[in-house]
Amino acid sequence: MLKLERHQLILQKLKTHRKVHSTILSVELQVSEDTVRRDLKELEAQHLLHKVHGGALSIENKILSYNERSVSDLDKKKQIAKKAVKLIHDGQVIIMTGSSTNLELVKLIPANINSTIFTYSLPIALQLSHHPTIEVIFIGGKLNKSAQVTIGIDVMNSISKLRADICFMGTDALNIERGMTESDWEVAHIKKGMIESSDYVVSMCISTKIMEARRYAVVPINDIDVIVTDDQIDESLLVPFKERGIVVM
Known part of the structure; x- marks a missing residue:
């Protein structure tokens, strides 16, 4: 699966579920967890999600600090x-x-x-x-x-x-x-x-x-x-x- 396809699938899952888990994505996308973490990092750099320990949240789900x-x-x-x-x-x-x-x-x-x-x-x-x-x-x-x-x-x-x-x-x-x-x-x-x-x-x-x-x-x-x-x-x-x-x- 191409990286762009993985990114689109990750964003689609975020839109539906508001959060994703790295271990589950690794199985579903048939790639390593390191690859998933790199994907999430790249998507966060584009301000498309908020990366957290073990996965990511949709941008609207991020709770801002004071x-x-x-x-x-x-x-x-x-x-x-x-x-x-x-x-x-x-x-x-x-x-x-x-x-x-x-x-x-x-x-x-x-x-x-x-x-x-x-x-x-x-x-x-x-x-x-x-x-x-x-x-x-x-x-x-x-x-x-x-x-x-x-x-x-x-x-x-x-x-x-x-x-x-x-x-x-x-x-x-x-x-x-x-x-x-x-x-x-x-x-x-x-x-x-x-x-x-x-x-x-x-x-x-x-x-x-x-x-x-x-x-x-x-x-x-x-x-x-x-x-x-x-x-x-x-x-x-x-x-x-x-x-x-x-x-x-």
């Missing part, structure tokens, strides 16, 4: 933050996910706002530590060093005992049929718990993630109260959400 997310689409995230900060008022109990969009949001909270913010994000907690009147409660657990957030059963248990007035939810993908979805199974469960513990849910979603879908369900679209997005959105994409009674900012 540093990668913090500089990606920064202008859009700042636009979203400027809109969302209008929803923050005195006396609220707020819960926030560890999104880089939420980091931009907390930078804009006025100095005279007096509220309580729960978060499992180290960067957000550190940023809020400079705010004069916000009470910051950090949700402890096992630290995911790449994402700079805590994860695990301790986080889930803490969230289940909370009752928040409003939740600002970083969003990996939002779809009218599939609702809010996530690329990471554990993150999906934590976000679901946060939404269940909140009276009002705000989806912080850049325009390129609207009408997208990922592998793991978080909540149906009717569990979202507000979508805050950037000004580059195609307005026609927002119509189905508005028809469901969701406020769009």
Whole structure:
């Protein structure tokens, strides 16, 4: 089998299954694992997949590190933050996910706002530590060093005992049929718990993630109260959400 044919078959399997294993590819393509690894390396160099230990993930399945997310689409995230900060008022109990969009949001909270913010994000907690009147409660657990957030059963248990007035939810993908979805199974469960513990849910979603879908369900679209997005959105994409009674900012 020619190399080009192998590459096409690998990409086709990624499109269908979102991930491939080197050992299985070696058998299916009838080549050595070293050859498979070289193929995956070449395809990664072309930005067609994300190579990981033992195989590869599709590009959309790659979970970006915090540093990668913090500089990606920064202008859009700042636009979203400027809109969302209008929803923050005195006396609220707020819960926030560890999104880089939420980091931009907390930078804009006025100095005279007096509220309580729960978060499992180290960067957000550190940023809020400079705010004069916000009470910051950090949700402890096992630290995911790449994402700079805590994860695990301790986080889930803490969230289940909370009752928040409003939740600002970083969003990996939002779809009218599939609702809010996530690329990471554990993150999906934590976000679901946060939404269940909140009276009002705000989806912080850049325009390129609207009408997208990922592998793991978080909540149906009717569990979202507000979508805050950037000004580059195609307005026609927002119509189905508005028809469901969701406020769009």
